[in-house]
Amino acid sequence: MAREKSSGKICATILAVALSATLMAGCAATEGGNMPPPIPEGKGRLILDAGGINELNFFVINQETEEEVYSFTPRPPSTSPSAYERSVQEFRLFTYLDPGVYTVVVNTDLEQDIIEIPDVEIVIGEEKYVPVQVGRFMVNVTRNGARTQVPFLIWDYQFRTVLGRGMTSTQVRHFIARPGIYKIRIEMLSAAIDHIRDVEVNMGRVTPVYIELAPSVDDSSTEPGEGQEQP
Known part of the structure; x- marks a missing residue:
């Protein structure tokens, strides 16, 4: 009986050690996968924090020489x-x-x-996080x-300027804008359609706007406002 209990304890111990090793290996793999690559020698790393947005069209300009040293423009018009x-x-x-x-x-x-963020100082071997105040709507x-x-x-919210x-x-599809309240307008004069919706843009979230068109609307040949921008 004592031998059976001892054998059970040994098995339990082996199982616990194996489970612990598996968890540690998993954590190490996860941490390693999320770690950014090392900073190249003689460089610093600039990181933009846009509230969960992974891609923006942005440029970096050297303030002393006024030279554009980096650009990344993956987003289409x-x-x-x-x-x-x-x-x-x-x-x-x-x-x-x-x-x-x-x-x-x-x-x-x-x-x-255009959002300009001046005086961003980069130091050798260090990361510089720069918040960008933008949000998304669809x-x-x-x-x-x-x-x-x-x-x-x-x-604009006052309905004065396009x-x-x-x-x-x-x-x-998402659209990028500064936080604030805007108006979305779909206007098709030939079809007597004029939909206006408010949209509140916040950093860190996507705000949806829903518009239902009448079944007879032919939108293939219309432009917004058809040249008329003032309500």
């Missing part, structure tokens, strides 16, 4: 009819720079809205229960 969000996006908001002071320039999907337009593609305008233009997609 907001009016592109073929653009959509890929299901998997690798985080690409980082680069390696020589020590110095830089200005980071980020483009949103609003015309003439415009889902449907007809007869199916997504359709139409152009739209982005207005800030940008976009094209919806039959797939998932």
Whole structure:
């Protein structure tokens, strides 16, 4: 009886050790997979924090020489009819720079809205995290229960100025803007259609806008506002 108990304890001990080793190996593999690559010698690492966004069109300018030293522009224009969000996006908001002071320039999907972040100091062997105040929204337009593609305008909340233009997609598509409240307008004068929706953009989330078009609307040949930008 004593021998059976001793044998049971040994088995339990072996099982516990094996389980612990497996968990430690798994943790090590996970940590190793998430660790960024080492910083190259003589460089520092710039990392942009955009609230969960993995891709932005941005540039880095050396403040002393005013030279553009890096650019990354993976996002197509907001009016592109073929653009959509890929299901998997690798985080690409980082680069390696020589020590110095830089200005980071980020483009949103609003015309003439460029975010400039000056005085970003890069130190050899160190990481520099720079927050970028942007958020995402998406415009889902449907007809007869199916997504359709139409152009739209982005207005300021006071409805005084057109800030940008976009094209919806039959797939998932996000648009980038500073945090704030905007108005989305789909206007087709020939079809007597004029949809206006508020959208509140926040950092760290995607705000959806839903618009249902009448079944008879023919959106293939219309432009937003048809040249008329003032309500």
